[in-house]
Amino acid sequence: MDLAVANGHVYRDGTVSRATVGVRDGRIETITDDDSVAADRVVDADGGLVLPGLVNAHTHSPMTLFRGYADDLPFETWLHDRIMPAEAQLSREDVLAGARLAALEMIRTGTTAFADMYFHMDLVAQAVEEAGLRAALGPGVLVDDDDDESAVAERIDDVADFAAEYDRAAAGRIRTMLMPHAPYTCSDDVLRELSSLSAGIDRPYHIHVNETAEEVERLRTAYGTDPVLHLDELGVLDDDAYIAHGVHLSDAEIETLADRGTGVAHCPAANAKLGAGMAPVDALVEASVPVCLGTDGVASNNSLDMLEEMKLAALVAKARDRDATALDAGTVIEMATANGADALGIDGGRIAPGESADMIVIDAGEAHLTPSRELLSHAVYAATGRDVMTTIVDGRVLMDDRDVETLDAEQVVADAERAVSTAAWT
Amino acid sequence: MDLAVANGHVYRDGTVSRATVGVRDGRIETITDDDSVAADRVVDADGGLVLPGLVNAHTHSPMTLFRGYADDLPFETWLHDRIMPAEAQLSREDVLAGARLAALEMIRTGTTAFADMYFHMDLVAQAVEEAGLRAALGPGVLVDDDDDESAVAERIDDVADFAAEYDRAAAGRIRTMLMPHAPYTCSDDVLRELSSLSAGIDRPYHIHVNETAEEVERLRTAYGTDPVLHLDELGVLDDDAYIAHGVHLSDAEIETLADRGTGVAHCPAANAKLGAGMAPVDALVEASVPVCLGTDGVASNNSLDMLEEMKLAALVAKARDRDATALDAGTVIEMATANGADALGIDGGRIAPGESADMIVIDAGEAHLTPSRELLSHAVYAATGRDVMTTIVDGRVLMDDRDVETLDAEQVVADAERAVSTAAWT
Numbered sequence: 001m002d003l004a005v006a007n008g009h010v011y012r013d014g015t016v017s018r019a020t021v022g023v024r025d026g027r028i029e030t031i032t033d034d035d036s037v038a039a040d041r042v043v044d045a046d047g048g049l050v051l052p053g054l055v056n057a058h059t060h061s062p063m064t065l066f067r068g069y070a071d072d073l074p075f076e077t078w079l080h081d082r083i084m085p086a087e088a089q090l091s092r093e094d095v096l097a098g099a100r101l102a103a104l105e106m107i108r109t110g111t112t113a114f115a116d117m118y119f120h121m122d123l124v125a126q127a128v129e130e131a132g133l134r135a136a137l138g139p140g141v142l143v144d145d146d147d148d149e150s151a152v153a154e155r156i157d158d159v160a161d162f163a164a165e166y167d168r169a170a171a172g173r174i175r176t177m178l179m180p181h182a183p184y185t186c187s188d189d190v191l192r193e194l195s196s197l198s199a200g201i202d203r204p205y206h207i208h209v210n211e212t213a214e215e216v217e218r219l220r221t222a223y224g225t226d227p228v229l230h231l232d233e234l235g236v237l238d239d240d241a242y243i244a245h246g247v248h249l250s251d252a253e254i255e256t257l258a259d260r261g262t263g264v265a266h267c268p269a270a271n272a273k274l275g276a277g278m279a280p281v282d283a284l285v286e287a288s289v290p291v292c293l294g295t296d297g298v299a300s301n302n303s304l305d306m307l308e309e310m311k312l313a314a315l316v317a318k319a320r321d322r323d324a325t326a327l328d329a330g331t332v333i334e335m336a337t338a339n340g341a342d343a344l345g346i347d348g349g350r351i352a353p354g355e356s357a358d359m360i361v362i363d364a365g366e367a368h369l370t371p372s373r374e375l376l377s378h379a380v381y382a383a384t385g386r387d388v389m390t391t392i393v394d395g396r397v398l399m400d401d402r403d404v405e406t407l408d409a410e411q412v413v414a415d416a417e418r419a420v421s422t423a424a425w426t
Numbered sequence: 427m428d429l430a431v432a433n434g435h436v437y438r439d440g441t442v443s444r445a446t447v448g449v450r451d452g453r454i455e456t457i458t459d460d461d462s463v464a465a466d467r468v469v470d471a472d473g474g475l476v477l478p479g480l481v482n483a484h485t486h487s488p489m490t491l492f493r494g495y496a497d498d499l500p501f502e503t504w505l506h507d508r509i510m511p512a513e514a515q516l517s518r519e520d521v522l523a524g525a526r527l528a529a530l531e532m533i534r535t536g537t538t539a540f541a542d543m544y545f546h547m548d549l550v551a552q553a554v555e556e557a558g559l560r561a562a563l564g565p566g567v568l569v570d571d572d573d574d575e576s577a578v579a580e581r582i583d584d585v586a587d588f589a590a591e592y593d594r595a596a597a598g599r600i601r602t603m604l605m606p607h608a609p610y611t612c613s614d615d616v617l618r619e620l621s622s623l624s625a626g627i628d629r630p631y632h633i634h635v636n637e638t639a640e641e642v643e644r645l646r647t648a649y650g651t652d653p654v655l656h657l658d659e660l661g662v663l664d665d666d667a668y669i670a671h672g673v674h675l676s677d678a679e680i681e682t683l684a685d686r687g688t689g690v691a692h693c694p695a696a697n698a699k700l701g702a703g704m705a706p707v708d709a710l711v712e713a714s715v716p717v718c719l720g721t722d723g724v725a726s727n728n729s730l731d732m733l734e735e736m737k738l739a740a741l742v743a744k745a746r747d748r749d750a751t752a753l754d755a756g757t758v759i760e761m762a763t764a765n766g767a768d769a770l771g772i773d774g775g776r777i778a779p780g781e782s783a784d785m786i787v788i789d790a791g792e793a794h795l796t797p798s799r800e801l802l803s804h805a806v807y808a809a810t811g812r813d814v815m816t817t818i819v820d821g822r823v824l825m826d827d828r829d830v831e832t833l834d835a836e837q838v839v840a841d842a843e844r845a846v847s848t849a850a851w852t
Contacts, residue, residue: 064796065797067796067797067800067803067804067808068797068799068800068803068804068807068808069800071754071755071803071807072740072750072751072754072755073750073751074749074750074751075750078750101793101796104793105793105794108792108793108794109794213748268741268745269741271745272741272742272744272745273740273741273744273750273807274744274750275744275745275747275748275749275750275751275752276745276748277745277748278745301807302803302804302807302808303794303807303808304794305794305810308734308737308810311734312738312741314498314699315694315695315698315699315738316698316742316745318698318699318700318701319694319697319698319701319702319703319704319742319746321701322639322701322702322703323500323701324498324499324500324501324504324699324700324701325498325499325500325701326701328497328498329497329498365839366534366839367527367530367531367534367835367838367839368531368534368535368729368730368731368811370490370493370527370839370842370843371491371493371494371842371843371846371847372843373494373846373847374493374494374495377493377494377497377728378493378494378728381494381497381699381727381728381729382493382494382728382729384731384734384810384811384812385794385810386810386812386813387812409793412793413791413792413793413796416796416797417796417797417798420797420799421797421799
C-alpha cells in the first residue's frame, strides 16, 4: 500500500468500527481489522474517528479576507454597502491570498472538498492545486441590467472556457460547475443557457435560490409563481442541479425539488447571521430532497469550519421545528460527506473499497470528547474543526498531527494579513 | 507584581487595545502600554485577545459523563427515560469524576467561573477547589409529590447547611446560591422558603423557568396566570434572582423580569437540542433584562464551550427574529463575562484595576482567526474553546500555552472513562 491509516475508529454505513484503511494509487483498497497493513506511510489515528473528508457544498473561498469586516448588519447593507464595494476593489493578488487562506483553514478543519463560486477562479484553482484539496469550481455569473447581448454572450463564453480548461485539472481533483448567481441577477435566457452548458458537459448546475423572504416576495411578484416553480418551468432543475440556501420554500417548491432530484446546500450559519432565517431542512430530508451542507462565505459565517456547521445544522433544525428528533446526528454526517460529494459530482464522501481516499481523523482523548465511546455523537455535537488531526485527499496526506504539509501556513497567514492591511476597502 | 499578562490585546469597556495587565494578590492592579512590567511570572499573550474569563451561568457539571448518551430524543423521553434513571445510579465517585472532567474542559475552553446545580455538591466543590476555578454552587431542590413536610424541611435544612459550609470556600472562590429546580418540581411554599434563605444570606436565587411550551401551558392552567407572573406574586423575583431558559415568555413576563431586575441565563444550544425553541433574547436585552449565558448540562449541548455558545447565541437570535442586527457581538461578550459574574454574585467578569484577575487569552495568528485586526468579532464568530491558550483565575495561572497546570488531564480523562465504562446505566 502507499498509505495506511491505522488504529482508528472508521465510519462506514452509519456505524463505526476499529479498523485500518489501506490506500493505493489514491483509492481505498482495503478496510481491515488487521493492524499490520504494510504501507509506505502509516498515519496513526491513535483511537480517533476516521470520517470521510468533509465536503463544503457552498462557499466563496476568497472571502476569508472579509472575516469580521461586516458583522451584525442588515442583509442589504451588508451586501450592497460593504461586501460588493470591497469586492470591486479586490486585486488578483488579494483573491489568491484569500483562496490560500481558505485552503489552509479547510485543511486544518477537515474539509477535503468544496464548491466555490467567485471571480478570478483561475486563482482559486491555483490555491486548490497547491493545497492538494479537491474542489468543484466555477465563476459566478451575474448579469447587470445594462449589459448588452454581446457582453452577456462573452460572459457565458468565459464560463464555458473555464469549464473546458479546468475540468479535471490538478490531477483530476478540480472539477467544474455552472454557477448562475441567482434568479434575480440572471435573466431567464442566461439561466437556460447555463443549464444547456451544464447538460452538454455533464457537470452540476448550482445557484442561490430563496435565501431571504424579501427576495422570494419580489420574485414571486415578478414571475407570478414561486421562484423554484419558475426555475422548473425554465427546465433547469434536474438531479445534476442543486440550489444554495432554500430558506423560504413553499410545499409545492419542496415537492418540485424532490420530484426533480434537485438538491439543497443548507447553510445554517450564514442564513442565521444575515437574518435570512432557517431552512425547513428536516422537511426537505423527509421529502427525500438530497441535502448537503455549506458554510457559505466567511463574511457571513465567520468560519469555514464544517464540524461547527454540522452541529449548527442539527441544532437549528430542532429549534426551528421545536422537535428534538429533527435532523439526527447520522443524517448530518451524511449531509456533510456523501451527499456533498454527490451534489458536487466529485470523488470522495465515502469510506469503502474503490472510493477515493479522502479522509480525516478527529482526535480522541480530549476532555471535551470524553467519554470516547460516543465518537459519532461527538463529531456532530462536541467536536470543532480544531479537533481534526489528519486530512487526506486522493491518498495524499495534507495534514498529519495538525502539521500542514502542503502549504506554508505562516506565509499564507502573513500574505492574507498584508492583503487586508494594504487594501483600499478597509 | 505577582503576574503580568504581556503583549496582548486587552478587552475593556467594549474595545480592545494593546496592553499589559499587572496582577497583585489576585487582583488586577494595572493595565498599561508599558510592556516591561516586572512580575514574578509573565504570561506572553503573543498578540492574542485578553478577555475577562468566561462565566457559564447555568450548567450541571457532572453531566459530562452523559456526553452523547441521549441525543436526538424528545424532551420527555430524554429526561424521564434516559437522564433521570441514569442519574439515580450515579455514585459519589461518578459525580466527582464528572465534575473534574467538566472542570478540565472549562479550563481548556476559557471558562473561569460557573453556576452549578446538581447533587453531591460537596464533590463539585472539591473539583472546583482542585481545579482553581471560581463557582457559585448549590444543590438543586426537587420535592417529590409524596414527600411529607418533615422530608421537605430536612431538604431545605441540607441546602441551608451547604450554603453555610461552602460559601467563601476554596479561598473565597466558591460562593453559594439557592437553587429551587423549577416551579413544577417545587411547591409554592418551598419556592418562598428558599427565597427567604436567599435574602437572609444575600446570595442569588436561581431556578429553571419556562423552558418548554408544554411546561408553560401546564403551569398556566394550574396557576391561572403566566408562570413568571406567579413567581412574582410569590415575591421571589428580585435583582438577586435569575431564571434559566425563559424560552417562552409573554410580554407581561418580560416586563415583570425587567421591573424586578431579574436576569435570564440564556442557553441557546440546550434549548435547540431538546427542541424547546429559541428564547426571545433580543427582546429581553431591549427590555433591559440582564441576560447572561449558559451551556446547560453536557447531555443537552454536548459541550461546555462558552465561545461556541456565544456564536450560537448571536446566530439563533438573528435567525429567530430574521434580523441580522439582533444581539451584536459586543452584547454577546458582555453576556458571557460581566453579566454572568453579576448574576452569580461573584468576582470577575471585567478587566479593570481592582477587579479579580480572572482572564483568558485567545490565540491569534491561526488561519481561522485571520485577519487579526478583528479580534472581538473573531471571539464571537470564529473562535472556539480550542483557541484558548491561557486561563487565569484569581491571579493564578490554571492553563498556559494550552498546558493545564492544576489538574492531571490524563488522569481526569481516564477516571471519567472508567466511570462510564463500569456504570450500571450504560
